[in-house]
Amino acid sequence: MPTPKPLTIHKLREMKSNGQPIVMTTAYDYPSARLAEEAGVDIVLVGDSLGNVILNYESTIPVTLDDIVYHARAVARGAMHTFRVADMPFMTYHGSLDETLRHVRRLMQEGHAHAVKMEGGQEIERTVKRIVQAGVPVLGHIGLTPQSIHQLGGYKIQGKDPQSVRRLLDDAKALERAGVFAIVVELMTEEAAERIAREVAIPIIGIGAGRSCDGQLLVYHDLVRYSPDYRGKKFVKTYADVGSLIRDSIARYADEVRTRAFPAEEHVFHAGQDSVKALYGQS
Numbered sequence: 388m389p390t391p392k393p394l395t396i397h398k399l400r401e402m403k404s405n406g407q408p409i410v411m412t413t414a415y416d417y418p419s420a421r422l423a424e425e426a427g428v429d430i431v432l433v434g435d436s437l438g439n440v441i442l443n444y445e446s447t448i449p450v451t452l453d454d455i456v457y458h459a460r461a462v463a464r465g466a467m468h469t470f471r472v473a474d475m476p477f478m479t480y481h482g483s484l485d486e487t488l489r490h491v492r493r494l495m496q497e498g499h500a501h502a503v504k505m506e507g508g509q510e511i512e513r514t515v516k517r518i519v520q521a522g523v524p525v526l527g528h529i530g531l532t533p534q535s536i537h538q539l540g541g542y543k544i545q546g547k548d549p550q551s552v553r554r555l556l557d558d559a560k561a562l563e564r565a566g567v568f569a570i571v572v573e574l575m576t577e578e579a580a581e582r583i584a585r586e587v588a589i590p591i592i593g594i595g596a597g598r599s600c601d602g603q604l605l606v607y608h609d610l611v612r613y614s615p616d617y618r619g620k621k622f623v624k625t626y627a628d629v630g631s632l633i634r635d636s637i638a639r640y641a642d643e644v645r646t647r648a649f650p651a652e653e654h655v656f657h658a659g660q661d662s663v664k665a666l667y668g669q670s
């Protein structure tokens with residue numbers, strides 16, 4: 388049974404100290420959120436990866452604040468008792484502090500998020516600090532940061548050389564100083580993630596970052612293969628092939644409509660007493 392109350396950022400830190408792995412996945416709507424909650428995940432993320440998996444964009448860059456708010460609202464209804472984090476979309480935290488706080492406010496008040504996630508290290512330290520001072524828990528995100536994909540020059544594995552590891556470590560420490568409650572580390576060598584996890588006190592949650600992280604994150608659609616254009620990524624493990632199941636179900640439905648096998652007698656209403664009862668949902 389899932390925990391009746393969402394976990395807190397304090398509990399998360401305890402989980403790290405106790406060596407208890409943190410489980411995180413994304414969700415984008417009521418059914419995905421509800422299933423993730425029923426499965427007992429610790430944290431759900433309304434990720435801007437919805438640009439990829441819901442809207443089929445090339446990147447997360449076109450995802451807007453309105454998009455995240457809309458999906459976060461649905462997720463809040465499905466995962467009422469789970470700690471919910473919403474992604475700050477591209478360029479919504481790089482303008483004035485007022486503007487940034489307005490965006491955070493929307494995610495918390497309209498999207499019912501418990502926390503926000505932002506991509507970046509040292510360069511956003513001040514911004515993170517101000518949001519935390521406003522009473523909002525912030526989740527950091529370093530390594531492969533998809534919103535900077537055109538600057539990074541592709542979805543490349545991070546932390547391959549000593550300078551890169553040093554930089555990631557400095558970023559993690561800057562975020563810790565700024566008060567983030569945890570950091571997502573994306574697509575990096577296990578060695579880099581291991582060092583970061585060892586050298587900061589806050590939980591490090593990995594996606595494509597190896598086994599030494601304090602928690603793991605996978606995108607919902609990747610882990611159940613709920614996407615027609617799933618491209619096998621090395622770091623992803625698929626636990627079901629929901630896409631095939633749905634496609635086959637719909638194909639069978641189509642076939643039965645065309646052969647007039649559906650609807651059958653049990654799906655139809657008839658005039659008279661029985662139909663009145665059925666229509667009004669009485670039995």
Ligand SMILES: Nc1nc(=O)c2c([nH]1)NC[C@@H]1CN(c3ccc(C(=O)N[C@@H](CCC(=O)O)C(=O)O)cc3)CN21
Nearest residue numbers: 436439440447533542543544574606609619620621622
């Ligand atoms: N469906 C989905 N899953 C994700 O994990 C995800 C998104 N979308 N969108 C936002 C970011 C982008 N992410 C990505 C995107 C591409 C790779 C990728 O191409 N990985 C290759 C390794 C690349 C290399 O060899 O340098 C792989 O084979 O895993 C990884 C993470 C992770 N996030």
Ligand SMILES: CC(C)C(=O)C(=O)O
Nearest residue numbers: 413434435436474571
């Ligand atoms: C892949 C994770 C880290 C994310 O930011 C997202 O789902 O948008």
Ligand SMILES: [Mg+2]
Nearest residue numbers: 434435436474
């Ligand atoms: Mg994201």
